[in-house]
Every structure is written in C-alpha cells, then in structure tokens.
Amino acid sequence: MTEITAFWIAIYIAMLAAFTGYVTISRVPAILHTPLMSGSNFIHGIVLVGAMVALGLANTPTEQVIGFMAVVLGAANVTGGYVVTERILQMFDRSGKKPGKGA
Amino acid sequence: MADFSFAIEPVYIATIFFFIVGLQRMSHPLTARSGIVWAGGAMLIATLVTFFTPNLTNIDLIAIAIVIGGGFGYIAAKRVAMTNMPQMVALFNGMGGGAAAGISAVALLGPTTPTSSLAVVGGLIGAVSFSGSLIAFLKLQGWMPSRPVTFTGQQIFNMAVLVLAIVSGAFVILQPSSMPLFVNASLPLFFILALGFGLLMTLPIGGADMPVVISMYNAFTGLAVALDGFSFVTPNYAMIIAGVIVGAAGSLLTLKMAKAMNRSLTNVFFGAFGATEEQAVQVSGSVKAIEADDVAVLLAYADRVIIVPGYGMAVAQAQQKVKELTDLLEGRGVRVKFAIHPVAGRMPGHMNVLLAEAGVAYDHLFDRDEVNPEFPSTDVVLVIGANDVVNPAAHREGSPLFGMPILDVEQAKNVIVLKRGQGKGFAGIENDLFYRDNTQMLYGDAQETVGKLVQALKKL
Numbered sequence: 001m002t003e004i005t006a007f008w009i010a011i012y013i014a015m016l017a018a019f020t021g022y023v024t025i026s027r028v029p030a031i032l033h034t035p036l037m038s039g040s041n042f043i044h045g046i047v048l049v050g051a052m053v054a055l056g057l058a059n060t061p062t063e064q065v066i067g068f069m070a071v072v073l074g075a076a077n078v079t080g081g082y083v084v085t086e087r088i089l090q091m092f093d094r095s096g097k098k099p100g101k102g103a
Numbered sequence: 104m105a106d107f108s109f110a111i112e113p114v115y116i117a118t119i120f121f122f123i124v125g126l127q128r129m130s131h132p133l134t135a136r137s138g139i140v141w142a143g144g145a146m147l148i149a150t151l152v153t154f155f156t157p158n159l160t161n162i163d164l165i166a167i168a169i170v171i172g173g174g175f176g177y178i179a180a181k182r183v184a185m186t187n188m189p190q191m192v193a194l195f196n197g198m199g200g201g202a203a204a205g206i207s208a209v210a211l212l213g214p215t216t217p218t219s220s221l222a223v224v225g226g227l228i229g230a231v232s233f234s235g236s237l238i239a240f241l242k243l244q245g246w247m248p249s250r251p252v253t254f255t256g257q258q259i260f261n262m263a264v265l266v267l268a269i270v271s272g273a274f275v276i277l278q279p280s281s282m283p284l285f286v287n288a289s290l291p292l293f294f295i296l297a298l299g300f301g302l303l304m305t306l307p308i309g310g311a312d313m314p315v316v317i318s319m320y321n322a323f324t325g326l327a328v329a330l331d332g333f334s335f336v337t338p339n340y341a342m343i344i345a346g347v348i349v350g351a352a353g354s355l356l357t358l359k360m361a362k363a364m365n366r367s368l369t370n371v372f373f374g375a376f377g378a379t380e381e382q383a384v385q386v387s388g389s390v391k392a393i394e395a396d397d398v399a400v401l402l403a404y405a406d407r408v409i410i411v412p413g414y415g416m417a418v419a420q421a422q423q424k425v426k427e428l429t430d431l432l433e434g435r436g437v438r439v440k441f442a443i444h445p446v447a448g449r450m451p452g453h454m455n456v457l458l459a460e461a462g463v464a465y466d467h468l469f470d471r472d473e474v475n476p477e478f479p480s481t482d483v484v485l486v487i488g489a490n491d492v493v494n495p496a497a498h499r500e501g502s503p504l505f506g507m508p509i510l511d512v513e514q515a516k517n518v519i520v521l522k523r524g525q526g527k528g529f530a531g532i533e534n535d536l537f538y539r540d541n542t543q544m545l546y547g548d549a550q551e552t553v554g555k556l557v558q559a560l561k562k563l
Contacts, residue, residue, distance in 0.1 A: 007218065010338040014329060017344040020123060021351030027130040030445060030470050033356065033452030036129055037318055038192050039139055040325065040352045043122050045146065046345040047202045047328045048169075049115075049153045053335060054209040055168065056159035063209050064161060068168050070205025075172025076179075077199035078150075082143045083180035084191055089136035091185075091459040 035092070038085040045078025107155040114145075114152045115341035121145040122345055126352070132465050149341070172198075185460045186417050189313060189450040190243035196321050197236025203229030203327035204294065210334035211275055211290055218333045223272040225330030227297045232323035234301030239308075239316055243449055249310035258373055261303045268296035304372065311414075311491065313449040315360045315371050322353025356451055363445035363471075365497075365506040393543035395552060398485075398519050399559030402428075403435055405482035409474065411442045411510055412454045415488015415523060419549035425487065426461035428553055431560045441467050442474040442510050444492035475511050484515040486536075488522070488549050494534045518542040521552050 028036045051074040055067030121142045128138030150169070154162065176195065183191045207226030211219060241247040254260075274282075274289035308316050329346025332339040361368055402408060410429070416422060429439050441463065447454045455468055478484065486493055489510075496502040497509045512518050513536055520537060522544060536542055545552055 006338055007333065010333060010340065010343055013340055014343050014347045017347035018351045021126075021348035022355060024123060024126045024348070025352040025355050027127075029130065030443070030452065031455045031465055031468055032129050032132060032135060033445075034188070034192075034450055034456045035135060035139075035452070036126075036352065037321055037356060037451055038188075039126065039129060039142075040349040041192055041196050041199070041321055042139070042146075043126070043142070043345050044196075044199050044321075044325045044328045044349040046118070046122075046149070046342055047199050047206070047324075047331070049149055050206050050328070050331055050335070050339055050342050051202045052150070052153045052165050052169075053156055053159070053339070054206045055161050055165050056156060058161060058209060060212070063212050064164065066205050066208045066212075067161070068164055070202045070209070071165055071168035072172035072175075073198040073205065074202035075169045076176035077172075077195050077202060078146060079173040079176030080180040080191070080195040080198070081176075082139070082146070083177055084183075084188065084195065085139050086136070086143070087180070088185075088188070088456055088459075089132075089139055091456070092132040092465060093136045 032092070035085055035088045038081060038088060042078060042081030042085050045074065045081050048074035048078045050074075107152055108157055110152050111155060114149050115339075118142075118145040118149040119341055119344050122348070126348070185457060186420055187244070188456060189317060189448070189453060190240045192450060193236045193239040193243060193313075193317050193320070196317070196324055197233050197240065200229045200232030200236060200320065200324040200327055203324060203331050204233055204297070206331045206334060207327075208290070208294060210331070215276060215278060219276050221330045222334040223276055223293070225327045225334070226294065227268060227272060228323050228330070229327030230294055230297035231301035231304065232320045232327060234298040235305040235316075235323075236301075236320045238302055238305035239313060239320065242305075242310065243313060251309045252306040257303075257307060261300065264296055264300045264303060268293060268300055271296060308372065310449065311446070312364075312371050314446050314451045314453070315357055315364070315368070317450050318353050318356040318360055319368075320353075322350050322357060325349025325351075325353055360446055360451055363508065365508060390537050391543045393519065393545055395545060395555035396559045398543075398545055399556050399563060401483055401517060401519070402432060402437065402485070402556070403560055403563050405432075405437055407438045407440075407477075407481045408432060408483045408485065409440050409442050409478065409481050409512075409515070411444075411447075411484060411486045411489050411493060411512060412458070413444075413447050413487065413489025413492060414449060414453075415490075415521070415549050417448055417453065417457055417488070419488065419523075419551075421487065421549040421553050422457045422461035422463075424550055424553035424557060425458070426463050427557050428560070429463060429467070431557060435560075439467065440469055440474060440477070442471065442512075443468050444471055444489070444510055447489055447492055471508060471510055478511050478514040481515040483517045483519060484512040486512060486518065486520045487553070490522075490534055493536055495539075496533075496535050499535075512536065513539055513541070516541060519545055521545050521547070521549050523548060 051070035058067045125138035125142035128134040207222045210222045242249045271293040332342030497504040497507040
C-alpha cells in the first residue's frame with residue numbers, strides 16, 4: 001500500500017471514530033461526567049505507544065531527549081488517568097449500596 | 104527475546120475495542136468500573152507489545168522513562184484527595200498534551216514528509232493543551248491566584264502570539280531555501296510560541312469557568328494524539344481512533360458545560376468573567392441570619408428537603424457531614440434530594456464525585472431539569488456553598504448572569520444558605536436570593552456548620 005492510500009484510510013477511520021465517540025458519549029449521564037472526562041483522559045494516554053516509537057526510532061541526542069520526555073509524560077498520563085478514573089468509579093460502585101469512608 | 108511484532112496490530116485492535124466498550128459501560132454507574140478495568144488491562148498489553156516494534160532502539164531509555172512517568176502518575180493519583188481531583192485531571196491531561204507535542208517535535212526534526220503539516224497542527228494543539236492545562240492545574244491547586252489575570256491589549260497580544268506560532272509552523276513545513284536562517288530557528292520558535300499561547304490563553308480564565316476549560320483541553324489533547332498518529336511511516340490507527348474519540352467526547356462535554364452557563368466559548372475564553380466591574384444593581388430588602396439550632400428544627404419537621412451543593416462544600420470538605428445529615432433526616436422520614444447544577448464546582452460532575460465519596464446513593468442526585476419543577480413543593484432548601492448557580496438575577500434582563508439556567512431555589516418555602524462570609528459569588532454579582540423574605544443565612548465554615556446541624560438534630 002502506498003503512503004497516500006494509508007493516509008486516506010486513516011481519514012476514513014478518523015471520521016467513523018468521531019461518530020462512535022459522539023454516540024457513545026452522548027449516552028453518559030451527567031452524574032458520570034467526571035469519570036467520563038477522566039476516563040477519556042486515560043484513553044488519550046495511548047499517546048504513550050506513539051512516544052515509545054518516537055524515542056525508539058530517535059537517532060540524534062536532541063531527538064532522544066525530546067522522545068524521553070514524551071515517554072515520561074505519556075506514561076504519567078496513562079497511569080494517572082487510569083488510577084484516578086478507577087478510584088472515582090469505585091466510589092460510584094459503592095455509593096449505590098452502602099456508605100463508607102473515602103478511599 | 105522472542106519476536107512478538109506480529110501481535111502489535113491485533114493487540115492495538117483489541118485495545119481500541121476495550122476502550123470503546125469501557126466508554127459504553129460508563130452509561131451506568133454500576134457497570135462503569137468493570138469497563139475501565141478491561142480498558143486498563145488492554146492498554147498495559149499494548150504498551151508491552153509496543154516494545155517489539157521493528158527496528159526499535161533505545162529500549163533501556165524507554166523502560167526508564169516509563170518507570171519514571173508511570174511511578175509519578177501512580178503515586179500522585181493514589182495520594183490525591185477527592186476534593187483535589189479537578190487539578191489532578193488537568194495535570195494528567197496536560198502531560199498527555201506534552202507527550203503529543205514531543206512526538207510532533209521528533210517527527211518534525213526529521214525530513215519533511217507529506218504528513219508534516221498534520222504534525223505541526225498536532226504539535227500546536229498538544230503544546231497549547233500542555234501549558235494551558237498546567238496553568239489550570241496551578242490555579243486549581245491554589246499555587247496561582249484563580250482570579251482572571253488581565254492586562255490591556257491582552258486579546259490582541261494573544262492573537263499575535265498565535266499568528267506568529269502558525270507562521271513559524273509554516274516555515275517548519277515549507278523550509279524556504281531563500282531564508283535559511285529562519286528555517287533553523289523556526290522549530291524551537293514554533294514550540295515556544297505555541298506553549299506561550301496556551302499559557303496566555305488560560306491566564307484570563309477564572310475558577311468558575313474551569314469545568315469548560317478542563318474538558319476543552321481534554322478534547323485538545325485527544326485531537327493532538329490523533330494528528331500525531333499520522334506522523335509515523337505507517338499511520339498508528341490506534342492513536343488516531345482513540346484520539347478522535349476523546350476529541351469528540353471532550354468537545355461534546357465542553358459544549359454541554361458552556362451551555363449550562365449560557366455562555367459561548369468565545370465568551371469563556373475572551374470574556375474574563377468577573378474581572379470587569381459590573382454595574383451595581385440595587386437590591387432591596389435585608390439579609391437575615393439564622394442559628395444552626397433553628398435550622399435543625401426547620402429540617403426535622405420538614406416533609407421535603409433539597410440540598411444544593413456548590414464549590415464551597417468542596418472547599419470546606421463538608422461532604423461527609425452532609426451525608427450524616429442526610430441519613431439523620433431520612434431516619435426521621437424526611438425526603439431528601441440533591442440538586443446538582445451542571446457547572447457546580449470546578450470540573451464537570453464535581454459534586455457527584457464528592458457526594459459519591461461520602462456514600463450518598465446516586466439515585467438521590469438530580470439534574471437541574473429534573474429537580475427544578477419540585478422546588479415550589481419543597482419545604483426547605485439547603486444551599487451549601489453554592490452562589491451563582493442559585494442567583495435569581497439570572498432571570499432578570501440586564502444582569503451579567505441573565506439567561507444562565509439556574510436552580511430555582513427561591514420558589515421553595517424556606518431557603519437556608521450556608522455561607523462562609525458575606526462575600527459575593529465568583530461572578531462578583533450580588534445575589535438577590537439572600538435578600539428574599541424566605542431566605543435566611545447560616546454563616547460559618549460549611550463543615551463546621553453542617554456538623555452543628557447534625558448535633559442539633561440528634562438532640563431533637
């Protein structure tokens with residue numbers, strides 16, 4: 001496949017993803033807006049795999065330094081985003097049943 | 104080591120599948136958690152399998168960077184108190200934007216390709232999200248004044264910075280051979296200007312607008328990640344899909360938040376709400392104070408009570424006491440509901456999270472539209488640290504708040520406002536509600552005051 005076809009396939013995919021995102025998100029009730037935001041925060045943490053490839057293919061020291069920072073930031077994004085979301089959802093899970101102290 | 108590079112695309116596909124399922128399961132509080140756990144597991148495997156990307160070098164550096172970043176993210180997210188969640192979300196979001204900007208930078212350091220212009224746009228959005236989210240974090244954390252920072256000619260200055268960033272971005276792509284000096288300087292200049300614009304754009308935004316800002320930068324990071332997905336030799340479809348989905352989610356949420364305040368995005372970003380002096384509106388009547396014991400009696404013999412929490416409840420960390428109060432009242436047969444304004448607090452859904460932390464069942468929480476018709480038949484409304492979202496001035500033409508959909512608490516038989524002092528709300532506008540005949544003020548720190556109510560109720 002040439003580069004330009006891969007590009008256009010990606011554009012098609014992006015368009016479908018936009019609809020998927022819109023439809024999925026519009027069903028989320030207001031009560032879950034924080035976990036939704038924090039969950040999508042975790043999902044864009046996929047940037048980590050891109051940063052890994054960028055650093056892994058870096059040749060010059062400048063590229064390595066920037067790539068290294070990108071991986072650090074991406075790893076913090078994905079880990080922090082996951083933990084925060086999970087902590088918040090844990091409370092919703094529980095609040096429906098019995099009261100308790102915050103985690 | 105065995106070669107697992109064949110597994111990369113299948114694992115990425117599975118990851119995207121679980122991301123979407125995870126988001127779908129967020130349509131109900133009880134299913135939401137399992138969804139995110141699956142998505143997390145998929146992401147972990149995706150990270151591992153990425154190490155098998157063909158021709159990957161610097162593997163030790165990658166591993167060290169993951170340990171540093173992941174360790175920081177884990178510890179910071181575990182330790183943060185629920186009340187500090189908004190700034191944590193802003194911080195992690197900014198870091199994602201920074202990572203996206205870094206990927207763009209590495210891509211642009213190499214030779215120009217047909218997709219370089221996408222990398223420039225991704226770099227611009229990512230860098231703006233990075234510096235902007237950091238400013239939002241500093242403001243929410245209280246390390247910077249949360250009031251809007253303004254100066255004369257600010258909007259023109261900011262626009263100039265943005266235009267210059269775009270111009271230097273164009274130099275990065277076009278690399279005109281007639282101006283070799285600019286070509287070398289253009290890439291660092293581009294990122295400096297982009298970071299500067301994110302900073303300048305966020306400075307004039309005040310605390311109450313944070314729900315809009317946080318969700319918008321979330322969308323920005325998503326878009327930047329999607330655009331960066333194009334910057335590899337073969338497009339990274341996982342980044343494109345995940346990024347676009349987050350971009351759509353963030354945009355939707357941003358518009359919802361802006362609508363809940365009846366303000367356009369332009370107004371949020373260029374209006375510097377609360378910075379300008381609003382015309383003084385004469386409010387007639389006087390403010391009446393009440394004691395906790397009297398409020399307790401009022402509540403104990405009420406039939407229906409609605410509690411309206413606001414940012415003041417978060418600041419005073421009063422949610423546990425509020426939960427105790429709710430339990431006591433329900434024990435006496437009082438029907439208690441919570442009315443949640445969409446932009447109460449500092450991030451979308453902020454109040455829901457705090458009340459869930461305290462153990463208030465989510466079926467007690469109601470949206471503005473659901474609960475507004477019930478205020479006329481409510482005996483007591485307890486406003487805890489909310490101000491602008493209950494200001495009836497929003498119904499009066501000419502008021503700066505005019506048109507903002509509010510909670511119509513003034514229609515209840517009794518309104519008790521718990522407030523720290525006699526200050527104005529974030530918008531800096533006098534609240535008519537406090538002067539109404541059916542309104543009485545209970546001054547003090549929300550946690551202490553609600554504690555007093557609990558004590559008084561126990562004695563009754």
